[in-house]
Amino acid sequence: MDKNKSSDALDEIPTFNVDNIQNNTRIINYSRTFMSIIGGVIAGILGVNGLTGIVFYFLVMAITTAGLAAKTEFSVHSYFDSWNRIVFDGILGGLMSFVLFWTYPYSLMS
């Protein structure tokens, strides 16, 4: 994601390079999916129960968001078109994968 800045640094007129935006968005989705799977396995192994697990999922998502923000050196606008991408995109989609991979170790550990 480093080399693909998608908009110019000094804009009053923001211009977007569509390919790079799409690439960056895809990277965000992959990262979130991967983290939700890993987070699910961890939650299952720890034996996290019920509502604590949902909180854990949002914690994992927050860590992912922080990681992505750090990767863009906190200048979100030069890589994406809005803050919403990096914060909200793909959160609910990862929830199902999280639950699946959470159930796995949890029920295996009986």
Added chain:
Amino acid sequence: MAEDLVLDTAIRDWVLIPLSVVMVLIGVLRYFVSKLMRSDQTPDVKIVKEGQLIIRARNLRAAANFIPAKSFRARKNYYSNEENGLLHVPKGQAQNPQAQMFSDPNMAMDMMKKNLSMIIPQTLTFAWVNFFFSGFVAAKIPFPLTQRFRGMLQNGIDLSTVDVSYVSSRSWYFLNLFGLRGLFSLILGEENATDDTQRMMQMSGFGFDPTKSLGAEKDNLDIVQHDWALPKFEQRAEAVLKKLVS
């Protein structure tokens, strides 16, 4: 009143893991099969033309601020002129492409093939799960649900005192169905046909696409306010040069 049932390792070995493995394999198989079956599709000339027209109009809208006002107006008029503008579709003809598309045998067959290739593996797997894996507790889901979900989640289990967290293998199947979508997007890359909700939205949008989107593009083009960027470019150049020099 949650008795702690201990799940048998035999269940784990012979139910949970094989079911997940089978679903992943079927997904991969379906992806490759759909790639193979997608080979012959000569698109209709008219539809391609309309699609390209929409793309041109959209580019005009996006880059409107970079051309002088007069030339923008000239281009806009070319597209949205009432008599012979390209985007103006008279009401009578609006229905035709849609009807034509659905009666076109090639395209209908194609859509049906895609539909079937989605539905059949799911149905088969579901029937298989029901036949072989019913009547016992398969997994324990980690969060508490209310009693109303009992009928849905514990379908083969006839004891009513068992905690709702213990589910039958049918619900394990559904859990896998939804949860493996994320996994598929990771291992299969972007173009995978395993997400049926996405594809159903695509398919329902395809039939109406040419007629309604032309009108939509025309309206969007009418809305655009032209704000010529050239006067501001001097300051912008100054800022860039300043940054370079300092």
